[in-house]
Amino acid sequence: MQKNKGITLIEIVVYVGLLGVIAVFISNALIQISDTYSRARAERAVSANARLILETVDEATGEAEGVYGPTSVFLADAGQLSLITPANPPAEHTTAYADFYVDNGRMWIKKEGQLALPLSATTVRVTKFRLERIMQGFNRETVVITLQIDAAGSKHPASITLNTTAALRGNY
Numbered sequence: 001m002q003k004n005k006g007i008t009l010i011e012i013v014v015y016v017g018l019l020g021v022i023a024v025f026i027s028n029a030l031i032q033i034s035d036t037y038s039r040a041r042a043e044r045a046v047s048a049n050a051r052l053i054l055e056t057v058d059e060a061t062g063e064a065e066g067v068y069g070p071t072s073v074f075l076a077d078a079g080q081l082s083l084i085t086p087a088n089p090p091a092e093h094t095t096a097y098a099d100f101y102v103d104n105g106r107m108w109i110k111k112e113g114q115l116a117l118p119l120s121a122t123t124v125r126v127t128k129f130r131l132e133r134i135m136q137g138f139n140r141e142t143v144v145i146t147l148q149i150d151a152a153g154s155k156h157p158a159s160i161t162l163n164t165t166a167a168l169r170g171n172y
Contacts, residue, residue, distance in 0.1 A: 039156040042123075051162075056109065062166065062168070068084050083098045083099075096111065096112040098112070124150065125149065127149065142165055142166065
């Protein structure tokens, strides 16, 4: 007697079903990995931009001799900080001006005699740059800065709000 060797229809259906279940689990895992990576990338971009902006403003504020009041905007979510600084003044001047401001969701720095440079990337939006000027005794100034940055164009919401106090040390 000879036995027929081969695969039955029921075995094929079982194998295809098992492969389908395994494929679903693998594709779900890949989607979750991709989602996690996108979320982490958005959070990293927001955090790095906020840190860069605050470090740049804090360094410039520390070197500044004072705040230039006529062009500075305080107590507004889209504030502007204009500083009087001795760094790189134009010829025949002893001081220069540096402006920090938000335009179309990007943070910019404009130094006197130079083109404006973006401080934030296009992947984030600066939604708040709020400044508060504090006058201390002996003509010492301090600026309280609130900065909020959100991920732009990302399906994963990422946001950070940082507060700092920057003291003008240039006039000590």
